[in-house]
Amino acid sequence: MEDTHNHPNYVMVWFALAVMTAVEVGITFLSWSKTALILVLVGLAIWKALLVALYFMHLRFESRPLRILAVAPIPLAFILVLAVITEFRW
Amino acid sequence: MSDVNVMKPMPHTETGAGVYNEKLGIWVFLGSEIMFFTALIGSYIILRVGNPGAWPAVGPREVLNIPITAGNTFLLICSSVSMVKAFAAIAAGDQRGLRLWLIVTVVMGASFVGVQAYEYSQLVHHGFVPSGGIFPSTFYTMTGFHGFHVTVGVICMVFVTWKAFRGKYTAQDYRGVEVIGLYWHFVDLVWIILFTIVYLI
Amino acid sequence: MASIAAPVEHATHGHDPSFVRKYIFSTDHKIIGIQFLLMSLLFLLLGGLLAMVIRWQQGFPGQPMPGGGAFPETMISDGIVLPEFYNSLVTMHGTFMVFFAIMPLLVGVFGNYLIPLKIGAPDMAFPRLNMASFWLAVPAGFLMLAGFWVEGGHAAAGWTAYAPLSADPEWTGVSLGQQFWCVSLIVLGLSSILGATNYITTVINMRTQGMTWFRMPLSIWALFITAILVLLAMPILSGALIMLLFDQTLGTTFFLPGDGLPILWQHLFWFFGHPEVYILILPAMGFVSDIIANGSRKPIFGYHSMVFALIGIAFLGWIVWGHHMFQSGMNPTLGMTFMISTMVISVPSAIKVFNWLGTIWGGSVKFTVPMLNACAFVAMFIIGGLSGVFMASTPVDIYIHDTYFIVAHLHYVLFGGSLFAIFGAITFWYPKMFGRMMNPFWGKVHFWLTFIFYNLTFFPMHQLGLEGHMRRIYDAGRYDFLAGTSGLNVLISVSAFILFSVQIIFVINFIVSWFKGQRAPDNPWDDTGLEWTTPSPPPHGNWATAPTVHSAPYEFSVPGMEADFLMQDQQRERQPAAPSGGSIEGGAS
Numbered sequence: 001m002e003d004t005h006n007h008p009n010y011v012m013v014w015f016a017l018a019v020m021t022a023v024e025v026g027i028t029f030l031s032w033s034k035t036a037l038i039l040v041l042v043g044l045a046i047w048k049a050l051l052v053a054l055y056f057m058h059l060r061f062e063s064r065p066l067r068i069l070a071v072a073p074i075p076l077a078f079i080l081v082l083a084v085i086t087e088f089r090w
Numbered sequence: 091m092s093d094v095n096v097m098k099p100m101p102h103t104e105t106g107a108g109v110y111n112e113k114l115g116i117w118v119f120l121g122s123e124i125m126f127f128t129a130l131i132g133s134y135i136i137l138r139v140g141n142p143g144a145w146p147a148v149g150p151r152e153v154l155n156i157p158i159t160a161g162n163t164f165l166l167i168c169s170s171v172s173m174v175k176a177f178a179a180i181a182a183g184d185q186r187g188l189r190l191w192l193i194v195t196v197v198m199g200a201s202f203v204g205v206q207a208y209e210y211s212q213l214v215h216h217g218f219v220p221s222g223g224i225f226p227s228t229f230y231t232m233t234g235f236h237g238f239h240v241t242v243g244v245i246c247m248v249f250v251t252w253k254a255f256r257g258k259y260t261a262q263d264y265r266g267v268e269v270i271g272l273y274w275h276f277v278d279l280v281w282i283i284l285f286t287i288v289y290l291i
Numbered sequence: 292m293a294s295i296a297a298p299v300e301h302a303t304h305g306h307d308p309s310f311v312r313k314y315i316f317s318t319d320h321k322i323i324g325i326q327f328l329l330m331s332l333l334f335l336l337l338g339g340l341l342a343m344v345i346r347w348q349q350g351f352p353g354q355p356m357p358g359g360g361a362f363p364e365t366m367i368s369d370g371i372v373l374p375e376f377y378n379s380l381v382t383m384h385g386t387f388m389v390f391f392a393i394m395p396l397l398v399g400v401f402g403n404y405l406i407p408l409k410i411g412a413p414d415m416a417f418p419r420l421n422m423a424s425f426w427l428a429v430p431a432g433f434l435m436l437a438g439f440w441v442e443g444g445h446a447a448a449g450w451t452a453y454a455p456l457s458a459d460p461e462w463t464g465v466s467l468g469q470q471f472w473c474v475s476l477i478v479l480g481l482s483s484i485l486g487a488t489n490y491i492t493t494v495i496n497m498r499t500q501g502m503t504w505f506r507m508p509l510s511i512w513a514l515f516i517t518a519i520l521v522l523l524a525m526p527i528l529s530g531a532l533i534m535l536l537f538d539q540t541l542g543t544t545f546f547l548p549g550d551g552l553p554i555l556w557q558h559l560f561w562f563f564g565h566p567e568v569y570i571l572i573l574p575a576m577g578f579v580s581d582i583i584a585n586g587s588r589k590p591i592f593g594y595h596s597m598v599f600a601l602i603g604i605a606f607l608g609w610i611v612w613g614h615h616m617f618q619s620g621m622n623p624t625l626g627m628t629f630m631i632s633t634m635v636i637s638v639p640s641a642i643k644v645f646n647w648l649g650t651i652w653g654g655s656v657k658f659t660v661p662m663l664n665a666c667a668f669v670a671m672f673i674i675g676g677l678s679g680v681f682m683a684s685t686p687v688d689i690y691i692h693d694t695y696f697i698v699a700h701l702h703y704v705l706f707g708g709s710l711f712a713i714f715g716a717i718t719f720w721y722p723k724m725f726g727r728m729m730n731p732f733w734g735k736v737h738f739w740l741t742f743i744f745y746n747l748t749f750f751p752m753h754q755l756g757l758e759g760h761m762r763r764i765y766d767a768g769r770y771d772f773l774a775g776t777s778g779l780n781v782l783i784s785v786s787a788f789i790l791f792s793v794q795i796i797f798v799i800n801f802i803v804s805w806f807k808g809q810r811a812p813d814n815p816w817d818d819t820g821l822e823w824t825t826p827s828p829p830p831h832g833n834w835a836t837a838p839t840v841h842s843a844p845y846e847f848s849v850p851g852m853e854a855d856f857l858m859q860d861q862q863r864e865r866q867p868a869a870p871s872g873g874s875i876e877g878g879a880s
Binding site: 103104105107109110111112114115118119121122123125126127128129130133136137140141143144220221223224226227228230231235 | 416417484485487488489491492495496497498499500501502503504522523524525526527529530531533534537541542543544545550551552555558559
């Protein structure tokens with residue numbers, strides 16, 4: 001499976017990650033509303049995490065079962081946090 | 091090694107994932123790590139939503155040093171790149187490239203921990219300690235356990251680098267490099283999320 | 292990286308491993324399984340002893356306990372159990388039984404022993420990691436034992452360690468013991484997670500040729516799904532324990548009132564805790580399926596639905612945790628969602644019960660000792676499951692929560708369920724493990740006496756709970772409204788003492804058979820699994836050449852066949868114009 005596959009352009013991914021990090025830090029110092037800030041920052045963080053997972057961890061080139069394995073715990077994280085938040089926000 | 095192609099799963103087996111044992115194993119283990127950080131980060135989110143007044147009104151940046159940690163974030167991202175370059179090198183049989191990039195990764199990883207230790211010492215010096223309330227409680231626990239995972243990663247990476255220098259990895263069998271690489275990228279991934287949630291929001 | 296070494300290479304190394312490498316620091320899954328077995332049985336005994344002290348206090352409060360002088364004065368003074376020690380007793384009984392007895396017995400023992408053998412693999416995917424798993428569990432066990440000797444006494448906040456009681460020493464008066472409790476479970480959690488990684492990788496990647504997913508025996512399906520639950524649930528507990536430990540030692544405030552959230556502990560604990568109780572039952576269900584098919588000489592009824600029921604229980608198990616918290620002051624609307632999901636989860640469990648009954652119905656039933664225990668599992672699980680329906684209903688639970696009704700329920704599923712399954716499984720696989728049979732006569736005596744006194748001990752607890760008898764209380768006599776419960780409490784305690792004493796039969800049978808039991812053939816139960824195709828006990832590496840699977844897992848009484856069972860590595864001969872049926876796959880493989 002690993003012997004021959006096209007390596008993605010790691011430098012491009014690195015560049016994208018660096019730019020997004022800078023943008024994130026920059027946004028923090030602007031005076032946006034809390035909601036807008038959270039949405040954009042979390043969105044950027046997720047995008048960065050996806051880049052690392054898909055390209056550095058090669059999930060983009062792996063089989064479907066392995067990809068399912070990798071993402072399987074994530075719904076559980078959502079269930080836990082969202083359910084408990086209803087204790088304080090409804 | 092026998093004549094079995096060690097990068098593929100065992101012959102004469104019914105395999106579900108189509109990858110060799112060690113790679114499947116590390117992905118499975120990372121599943122548990124996702125849940126571990128879910129407990130910590132999820133608790134942080136819940137605690138902050140439940141008690142927003144315990145955090146500075148302007149945000150964590152009132153106390154935390156964003157420039158230094160942003161730089162540290164960049165450093166860890168770079169170490170992920172060097173890690174994957176090491177992986178690409180050995181996949182192509184480039185022993186020199188493997189060793190070079192592994193050393194770069196070790197140095198950057200160790201530096202990340204060093205910077206974090208410095209950050210902690212500065213914060214403590216300014217009176218920001220774990221017993222100071224829920225903000226420092228969550229901060230030190232989350233970043234501390236992440237730092238612990240990075241440290242374990244650096245130690246394992248040193249071991250892999252040592253093996254690389256002894257010529258233990260070839261283009262036909264570089265399992266150890268791929269496995270430590272996956273762990274390392276995961277640690278980077280967690281930091282990407284942590285940095286945003288803990289420092290910026 | 293020995294994961295792909297062919298089994299035969301080990302045998303031709305030309306040197307015999309030392310006693311230490313062979314039996315102490317072994318990487319052989321069979322030895323590790325037996326190591327877990329011996330360790331867990333010891334903790335099972337210890338948990339039972341603690342229960343005896345609990346029952347003395349409940350049945351005969353104020354009266355000096357025989358043997359009480361053996362305990363330090365800080366625990367039992369003049370034969371009277373001290374209230375602080377009573378809190379530690381109930382805490383440690385639960386802790387030892389859940390974490391150090393039942394869980395390792397089901398997962399550590401049989402996960403290790405059966406998985407490679409029943410899927411046709413020479414060993415686990417990561418044998419050295421497997422060894423590490425066991426040797427992490429051992430210090431965890433020592434640490435948990437050590438808590439009895441530290442200043443202030445052992446943990447005393449219940450096995451559920453609710454905060455802020457568990458987080459602030461000011462309230463329990465126990466600091467070091469509670470910390471030991473946390474650290475021990477963190478270490479044990481790591482052991483379990485590494486073990487789960489091993490089991491999952493092994494089942495996915497190392498099934499021998501022909502062992503497709505739907506030819507796997509249900510015991511392996513159950514262990515596999517349980518391993519996934521362990522992998523994903525234990526880390527939540529680890530995270531929560533770390534936060535609790537930091538509250539206890541570093542002055543953090545995660546679970547303390549003020550700027551922390553005490554109820555967060557409950558949510559985290561039960562988010563782990565509910566999958567945990569499925570971890571404590573699913574493997575048992577798997578063993579019971581194997582044993583009942585064998586004892587009925589019939590294929591399991593509804594094999595596919597059994598698999599989907601296991602998966603369904605595991606899936607749903609993630610969204611029911613709040614039913615442990617109906618009385619906590621949680622958001623009532625959230626509580627309602629938990630009531631619904633909890634009611635729903637009874638469906639796959641019921642499917643399994645009906646399938647077991649459907650398997651036995653019309654079978655040529657042989658009541659071997661394993662079969663007796665497996666049938667008891669089904670009956671007791673029905674009772675335990677039915678009481679669960681009452682508890683699932685929030686309005687009812689408000690009345691019975693934290694009473695002996697709950698204690699009855701949990702003991703019906705954990706003892707009536709899991710432990711009977713364990714007795715059956717140990718008896719069933721003992722010949723494979725030790726090359727000898729356990730004595731069947733004493734096995735039956737043990738079974739019947741255990742069954743009778745077990746029910747006498749725990750059934751009345753339903754009544755106690757309905758009368759309002761709270762759990763974990765030191766002395767019911769201090770409450771006027773519980774004045775009438777002393778009779779039942781005495782009955783329960785006396786039955787419990789006899790129940791515990793009867794276990795000596797099992798212990799003696801286990802030990803004596805090891806040395807003097809009748810030598811076991813390869814396949815003493817005429818069973819179909821791959822483990823019975825290799826000698827008892829199997830050599831290192833299990834087979835000289837890996838077996839190839841041709842048949843479904845429960846080919847008993849196949850129409851047209853002369854023998855009454857077909858092993859999985861055998862092929863059924865082509866029958867001329869034979870009616871199909873009997874085989875899960877509907878025809879000759």
